[in-house]
Amino acid sequence: VRLGPGTEFDLIRNLVGEPGADARVLVGPGDDAAVLEEGWVVTCDLSVEGVHFRRDWMSPEELGGRAMRAALSDLAAMAAEPVAVLLALGGAVADHRSGYLLAVGRGARQVAEALGGSLAGGDVTRSPGPLIIDVTALGRAAEPVLRRGARVGDDVWVTGALGGAAAAVALLNDGREPGPDLRRCLTHPEPRIEVARRLAATGVLHALLDLSDGLAGDAGHLAAASEVAVEVDATLVPVHAGAREALHVERALALALHGGEDYELLFAADPAFRAESEALAHELGLTLSRVGGVHEGSGVRLRLADGRVVEAGGGWDHFGDPGGAGP
Amino acid sequence: VRLGPGTEFDLIRNLVGEPGADARVLVGPGDDAAVLEEGWVVTCDLSVEGVHFRRDWMSPEELGGRAMRAALSDLAAMAAEPVAVLLALGGAVADHRSGYLLAVGRGARQVAEALGGSLAGGDVTRSPGPLIIDVTALGRAAEPVLRRGARVGDDVWVTGALGGAAAAVALLNDGREPGPDLRRCLTHPEPRIEVARRLAATGVLHALLDLSDGLAGDAGHLAAASEVAVEVDATLVPVHAGAREALHVERALALALHGGEDYELLFAADPAFRAESEALAHELGLTLSRVGGVHEGSGVRLRLADGRVVEAGGGWDHFGDPGGAGP
Secondary structure (H helix, E strand, O other): OOOOOOHHHHHHHHHHOOOOOOOOEEEOEOEOOEEEHHHEEEEEEEEEEOOOEOOOOOOHHHHHHHHHHHHHHHHHOOOOEEEEEEEEEEEOHHHHHOOHHHHHHHHHHHHHHHOOOEEEEEEEEEOOOOOEEEEEEEEEOOOOOOOOOOOOOOEEEEEOOEOHHHHHHHHHHOOOOOOHHHHHHHHOOOOOHHHHHHHHOOOOEEEEEEOOOOHHHHHHHHHHHHOOEEEEEHHHOOEOHHHHHHOOHHHHHHHHHHOOOOOOEEEEEOOOHHHHHHHHHHHHOOOEEEEEEEEOOOEEEEEOOOOOEEEOOOOOOOOOOOOOOOO | OOOOOOHHHHHHHHHHOOOOOOOOEEEOEOEOOEEEHHHEEEEEEEEEEOOOEOOOOOOHHHHHHHHHHHHHHHHHOOOOEEEEEEEEEEEOHHHHHOOHHHHHHHHHHHHHHHOOOEEEEEEEEEOOOOOEEEEEEEEEOOOOOOOOOOOOOOEEEEEOOEOHHHHHHHHHHOOOOOOHHHHHHHHOOOOOHHHHHHHHOOOOEEEEEEOOOOHHHHHHHHHHHHOOEEEEEHHHOOEOHHHHHHOOHHHHHHHHHHOOOOOOEEEEEOHHHHHHHHHHHHHHOOOEEEEEEEEOOOEEEEEOOOOOEEEOOOOOOOOOOOOOOOO
8 A cells, every 4th residue: 555654554554454456446445535346436534523623613514514525525536426425423412412413414414415425324323422423425437536647747736725724723723713714614625526527537637636634745645656756846835825814824834735634636747737727727716736746756845935855744644743634 | 214213213314304316326324225326235334432342342353343244244134245345443542552453453354355345445543532443335236135125924034043242241241251152242243144145045035134223123124114013923032042041031032132233134024935944044054033924004013922912112222222232
């Protein structure tokens, strides 16, 4: 399993080892989602109170919706179209009695249906404390785009603006109220489902993933999966304007690089993509930023404004030093 | 959604409401698993420490294996064959550092592979305390057998012996050590995958589910889904011999009816099945017990040894009065 550095990913490497050969599993562990026979793309995403969210940050409907958005983003990251979702919820008896758990479930269901996935099943159970939301998302892709496949000489691009969700969390953790734009980055991240399919249709995308661990962390996954090095130019990273305004410029950039949970897309494309990027960005109503390139080697390097080139460091890691997001 | 009584199922009813029409989802919430286009059968099963298990009951490998067995039993309950699984694990940092979380994952993976499902993906995250295991199981069935379909005049059957897992839990909760047979009911329940497919091949099965909520609770789901009444003859219930020996006969029967987590099969079949049941049981190496019948009406009735007929009561309910299983 070729993933970037981090103790969380060490555990996955140890668990999976050398995956067995199974003709029914076309892509196994290590990508944003698995690919099964007939183009089925499946992923699950576990959100736990106190780790991924705090309930004083948003309404129960928003909590459920956000968990669903995060899971569906993993389908977008494969250029897949949602078909169905399973929703597993765990909550305390009091959360059931008060209707809180139902509100979380309804929020998740509404987002799934709005984005094309039917609620097909799930599980409900008691929790000894923390709210637990696990979403399984099932989709289909005629030609899924994987993390592996980036080639030396490719450009590296991202969609949208980065660091907004992590900035909102940073403000909340500082006891400050994020403005509506930043708050929305946290509560309503947009899985780039249609954008990914449109990008894949250009035919010049070589690798694709979504930004859940921060640009540095996810570029590390891209580099590891493709067995290349990625160089990111710090001056080209599209840091969210609200994050730049509310925090120091340096801190906002750090959150864009290491904070995670933006759910924008990161992709490697042939330089031929440059010619069509502007028209495509206009068509999609979304900025497309060329942030770096693919080189021989391994890992992620960051080119700073002063010309120095440094190791980029990792992203969000549940078992290591946490990045910007999470309580 | 036609499920039996219980506050846990009320929440599912409230959440799902009237499912929307989606040609890609052939069977939605309310059965053991969902059925998607092309015969894909998908289910998820969430196990939480302190609710579904205690870690002093078994090794981490057994905990993971048991969670996987429970999820794969839901595929058996549809007469489906496993293809792949996703494994989501949540644990404290200390459980990661000590290798405990990895051992749980390995136990789950080994069971999946032994039963025909490849580990295709998953998620690993930190938990603020309780160990969290969520398994998504994906399988295929040419002709899935549902909970609905039982007809007035059908017989009601179960495989194997019931109450063993709940008896093991009852003993552990009383500070007693269950014998190896009973302990194995808890740690190594056998998903009846091949048995279910063989039963379905007889062509006289009208409804099928697995026994996770206790016979009374699951018969309630069968009755609700099929819009019939089920009568169970208490004298015909195959109570696990180890449970009868270790506990009072009445308590063992109560655990078979309400305790849950046996993961045997419950099915309604045309009376024509009686003629072949003995040969089939011999072929499968598993007892098949006719425990009652399907009648006009609704709900589950229990015919006692003295001839009285009473309401059977419910099964395991996470948000109501707990049944026999669970800590």
